Amino acid sequence: MVSDTSTAPIYLLCRNGDYAATVSQQLAMFGLRAVAFPRASALLAAIHGEAPLAVLVDEAGCEDMMLTQVLPMIARLNSGPLVYLSLPMAAQEQIELARAGVTDFLPKPFDSHRLIDQIDRMLEAQSPQPARVLIVDDSETLTHWASNVLTMAGMRVRSVKNPLKVPQLVALEKPELILLDMYMPECTGDELAKVLRQNPAFDGIPIVFLSSETQRGRQLSARRMGGDDFLVKNNDPDELIDIVAMMVDRYRRLRELMTRDSLTRLLNHTHLIERLLQEVARAHETVRPLAFAMIDIDHFKSVNDRYGHAVGDRVIKSLARLLRQNFPGADLVGRYGGEEFSIIFPDASLLRAAQQVDDLRQRFSELCHISGNGEPLTISFSAGVAQLGNGMQTEQLIETADAALYQAKAAGRNQVGLAR
Template structure:
């Protein structure tokens, strides 16, 4: 049940309506300023104004639950910060990039506005205030779980992770729901005993699976794991099978894999070509496929753009004045930071020897003009997906898929620097699982790893998509809460702490429960990343020393 008063809810609703109604006006102003900058490149005041608008939109997007708008605005903000700090002129390449960002924001406004109802938006606002995810409802359907205790336990345990359970009475009700839902992929938990409730149930479920192929996933739960039970589940269209008692973390992992929740952020492609017409054409093709493009028409500017934009792939012409494509590829490959970025040549060159030479100089692929748009998109998408996967693995902890220690520290330093410039607020929370050594000693390291994965899953499900989570090491985690003061950070982490303490942990010799302690430090009370981290660590130590299973805020002495 919500802890927000009706007065505050009405105010938040009003603010949300104002945000969405004013967004077109904001975007028009940004576009107009950019056009003025295009005419007068050295107008620092206009650049500062555009930077301020981007910063405000970033904060508003995060506040009102639109992570895509927040992220795109943030990219604009970062690009303009670099220009203003270095007192540089906005080049045409950067103006084109800013223009692309504004177009993407308009696209996001049009689509989000049409997709999100006022009722859904109210729920998103409420969840933002409560520190919960804002990506919308996560529904799981429940079919045929007759035991009341088992049903209530499933509802409670999945609820701690932010899932909403919708019980279905029979296959007919399930089919009607699937016909009317807008869910792209819907998980359904079915108890195998339901298959015995009537002679036609198995064929009904199988027919539903065929009718809604790719949209519905059946996860069977059972008190029995004999061959015949598993076979009936498969024949009914089962995608997964779990035995009582249910390991909730494994169940949620399976739900996530079946619902195919991937990183849907658009790929960022850098196009290097001196022909403006060709650049515009290929940029348009890639943008139509949902990608973000940056442009460098001068080879000398490529390294700078790589540093600022961090693209996932470079699409490069073979011949440019002053520097050939293979030469530029060699320059890029000589710099360690850019070794892993794929370089795809796009040229009219049909000489196989020259194509191979280009690849030997650092290229990953060679595409020949003219190329069909669908072929270009497919090639770029495949390469970019591979790069994103590699980058993800390099930055992430292997057990939890959270940011690793070093990348979390880099993110903290980056956010502190940004908040110092914008006079914003952030909090850093350090979490440590209580008596974790005892868990490993009593139940084994495999079970201990499951506990760590369970907490990482809970943090991902219950925190906002704009917050940054990492594994600090061992049983310790770090969370960067953006645009959040200490009081709200304490409330958010306390809610997660309470939920975690109620989650049943599974082991061979029975269920058990685990708690965690948390220390929070706030910026600007602690003004640099080192201070912030040390203060959070001291607060965590205090939480441990004063009884564990609690959240403590670091106080400035």
Template sequence: MARQSSALIYLFGADRAALALTGQQLAVFGFEVQSFDRVAELLAAMHSASPFAVLVDTVGADVIAQLETQIPLIKRLAHGPIFMAISGEPVSRQIALMRLGVTDFVNRPLDIQKLVARLDQQLDQSAPEPYRVLVVDDSDAMLKWLELTLGRAGMQVHKTHDPLDVLLLLERHKPEIVILDVYMPEYEGDEMARIIRQQPRFDGVPIVFLSTETNRPRQLMARSMGGDDFLVKNMPPEELVAVVSMTCERYRRLRQWMTRDSLTLLLNHTTLIESLETAVPRAVREQDVLSFVMIDIDHFKNINDQYGHMAGDHVIQSLARLLRLGLPPGALVGRYGGEEFAIVLPGVAPLHAAHLIDALRQRFAAFPQGAEKVATFYASFSAGVAPLQPGQSAQQLVEAADLALYDAKARGRNQVLLYSATGSPSGAQGK
């Protein structure tokens, strides 16, 4: 769930100080930023390197008058959204700007949290994660056809002709749909569907039966065993792709609603702990390292009291996005509760994990916080890192990281401590 972002953003406006602050804030979230206060320089840069997005601040009527004639050209060169910061612009004016090529409007004073959320959404749409599909069929020819058809549509396809592999593949690849052949030599599709439905962690994964069966009562009987849909094997490829895409998208949206924290879009507490309880035995089985991290925003009550709860929410959101952007692939990050976060780092040694989190701590502490009508301020966090020890349960691992976090806060906060094998935190990373 960690997404590395190095998208190039061009900022244009007459207020250099405001552009510098916006650029500093965007850079913390992993964006590459360049600022311009002259139209000619902006266009020259765009000819050299096309940005993902352009943000225009409309302060300075004379500069904007020059810029408006160039917006169609900027649109062609950007190949992405053009944001314009506005303040009380009438609808007619916004429509005129849209006709020139502006795609999005953001209100001034600029809310960096909302802007980053919009940029995140644009990035996700420009590079959507492929749907994950698991196909089970005893026919090699059918497996190859399904893999080719769905693969050409950009999907990630995993296949097997052995139904007994299904639970293992579900665990390993986490598919968003399972396509099951109804009739197989030893085990029928509806039998496997019932087995899948008895596993709570896979209960919501859509199951689509695939067969030459055209008898409607037989199809309904199979669906009553746990299937969500029934497809005929000789259906047109485009229909197969459409059905699989719609089914995966519905599951993805439902899954996000069920497993994500609404404020940060990180994993919620329950899902994070379930993920840790799955990751621990896997690490033991594969004889791999695993680190667990607990993070707490320092003096968060004071932030709420001094700047308001909206500013507090913005601090939480800024840290959440920083964690999403700064963690390696495979990391699982969630909101543990309130101002606390937790991270599961499979395959990451504890010392490496501590250095990784400390680098994020420094970036977060340098990030100018604030909300609309709120003065700029800075926040920090403390963290405890614990390595998975032999014979240790998931709950014991959480407790170890929590002890290291507690000690980091007791030692003055704004630091990362590593829980040692002897039971005492060590290896403090600088304040």
């Protein structure tokens, strides 16, 4: 996730005090501050004073205005989501509300998870990671033009003349799109695309051919070899930017579905281990430190048994959100399984990694979780941290961190164990 801007409040327009309190409690569980207003005039004044992350509007309305009046006013003042809380309604009603400025609809009973996911995505969109583009072309003129166009659009561009170096560069740079010349001395673009598509790790990366080729049959043939699109060289710069941006966005969405755990949006088990394997190999090659942490929520089975799996899921998501806040990009953090999480610490000593995990433990233990009947809960986690040793392989590192985790649990839980 991006840097934590969740100190900004979420405003709720609602005349029902009990319902407003319920919504506020659920948001507080995720570390979000909700401020409820029974009157629209007070809400509008608050927006003038402090911009909110989002504005929630209850279908029951407010005390001093009709919603048909206040919704357009909120929409004009507020740049974030304007979310309407309601029972199921007809499509025509939703269309009218959307015309009035509503951006999203949440069904009752209020589901904080859906709102949290939406806010996280909004924050990520406000501070997007630059698209990583690899240009493969033996023409310095074309490479210079395309590189300048995309760099000025905020993208991170790497270029290479020799196509035979591309597989190694793709593995190193992890581009999110490849702009590939069709005709080069060493090989053709479609031949290189076919080679790249043989590697499962590269299979989903969008490939856009750049060429002066205008014959439609030749273009289609190249796409059958593994290309995703075809652009004529020296085309409109805006078109190049738009196509690259759209294809990178689609690639990111598809990759998130493949690599992320659906509940937490952290790396799933398979891709967490894959990333750890990469970091272990890099650490051995560069002789740099690497630490690894295993985290387990304390007494989680009791939470599920006593309060239900819905509450358990909220606890898991609250920890996942803290992890995303503390580790931007979330590509070093994953859900190991169930209530277990893992963090990879490249270039970090054992003590430095343990300190970061302990700071996270303290923050999580201070969160107020709410059960289905409104009962407040405080929940903790235990963790184990290990350092990669000389000759140690990935499986050994995981086992060592896991042993440190059990050491922390045996010592009373809610603490961080260090591998011996």
